[in-house]
Amino acid sequence: MENRLNVGITHGDVNGISYELIIKLLAENRICELCVPILYGSPKVAAYYRKVLNIENFSLNTIREPGEANGKRSNIINCVDDNVKVDLGKETPESDQATMVALKYALDQLDRDEIDVLTLAPQGPNAFFTEEAGSLVEYLGKRYNTTDIMSILVSEKIKMGFVTEQVKLRDVPHQVTQKNIFKKLTLLDDTLRQDFTILKPKIAVLGLNPQVNCGQNGDEEVNVIIPAIERAREEGIMAIGPFSAERFFSERMYEKFDAVLAMYYDQGVVAFKSVDEESAACYIAGLPVICSMSLTDPHYDIVGQNLGDEQGLRNALYLAMDVCVHREQNIELQKNPLPHYDIATNSNESDLNVEQIEGVRAELED
Incomplete structure (x- = not known):
């Protein structure tokens, strides 16, 4: 399938259910048919969760940049320290730092158009405090210097x-x-x-x-x-x-x-x-880039039990892709606008x- 979108996915909190949701989602063959998924995270942590969850017949193609992505496989860019500590079921300063490192790395590549859209896996509630922001919306507003932003x-x-x-x-x-x-x-x-x-x-x-x-x-x-x-x-x-x-x-x-x-x-x-709630996701409006996130919580209480539901992350990924297609359609329409006709007299x-x-x-x- 030609012209598939490069879809970035950040790994969220390494101590929550994010990697479980990501692995379950990317294990679906249809995902690679619809887009080129690129995970921003840690191959080491991904392998750890695959073992913990006993998930077979799944692997990630490690790349250095989106241009190296294999269109037939799920890809991963290693952007966090290989020694990142996984502490199942707990939000820690180390996991918050790993969350933000991956997010910044992905946003930098999104800004350079190396990926087309970005979807965020569940993050810890305190992650943005490290950047003196109380939420994703506040953090992105500061990054892109705008107050005209809304989830x-x-x-x-x-x-x-x-x-x-x-x-x-x-x-x-x-x-x-x-x-x-x-x-x-x-x-x-x-x-x-x-x-x-x-x-x-x-x-x-x-x-x-x-x-x-x-x-x-x-x-x-x-x-x-x-x-x-x-x-x-x-x-x-x-x-x-x-x-x-x-x-x-x-x-x-x-x-x-x-x-x-x-x-x-x-x-x-x-x-x-x-x-x-079943089909829900969150879109961040008012940005020059396309960013979506799952409404699923990190669910620290069920980490490692293979109980996570990836539907919310799937919704967020599809939402970002839909918005990208809509924007491209609108750009084409603006280039070739139809004549305006007054359909109501006077x-x-x-x-x-x-x-x-x-x-x-x-x-x-x-």
Whole structure:
């Protein structure tokens, strides 16, 4: 198969289930039919886990750079110290360091277009503290010098972005501002168009307070969220809300929308996983490169027991590949745009936006 993507995979935490998931995933013949997988990690650690898990008929082709990759096999670039210590079931400073070394190495090659996309295996929660960052999003924002960045949870049934992410609950109201909401709506709308080829995305916006949609909007809804939504509409973004999170998910309103913007991470992630965790993965929006990650935890409690489920890592790998294809398609479309025709007499895009918003509202009220 020609023109397969070079897909980088970082090894995550060497003390968690990452290597088990990676080995199980790369053992599937179809993976090498779809892409050229390149693992950033340690051949020594990979061999150790293969022995611990008693996995036969699997090997990795050791290379020095992506240009040497064997298109018919899974490849590995040794980018950590051969003496890296594996301490099963424990996150340690050494395992966090090995996580970040592999991630930096892979990102450097991604920046140089030596690989096309990057997928991250499960990492320890403290790994990014070594880089004075509290999360992957914060770390990547610093690396690429941007604040217009957001993790988007993606599944077959729902996509979800966040105004605030890894922050303490008491700090959420201070960060839920008109400016931040508008920026996140703009980023989410752009990402849905460019990376998911959704021509006119419909975005639902959740409220901050639980009484939204009960005739008792709180101060944040009235003074912050609603004005931000109205500003977004003026820019042609089809944003609707704010909705009470409880009602929005219990009544399955998300089925009427292309994406949801939650005010903070915990508000949305539990509901997201209850809707569709099986096909879920995370995409990092707002970057010049394509980066995805599994939503699976390192699961230190089951390391070495052959109980890990690689589906989440598979989802993340497929997600990154899909986004890459969509971006390439959009670049081609922009080179050869179709002529624009006004499909509604005496109407403009703002008029159509208003009509479509009212149509969605009518569907929700039925």
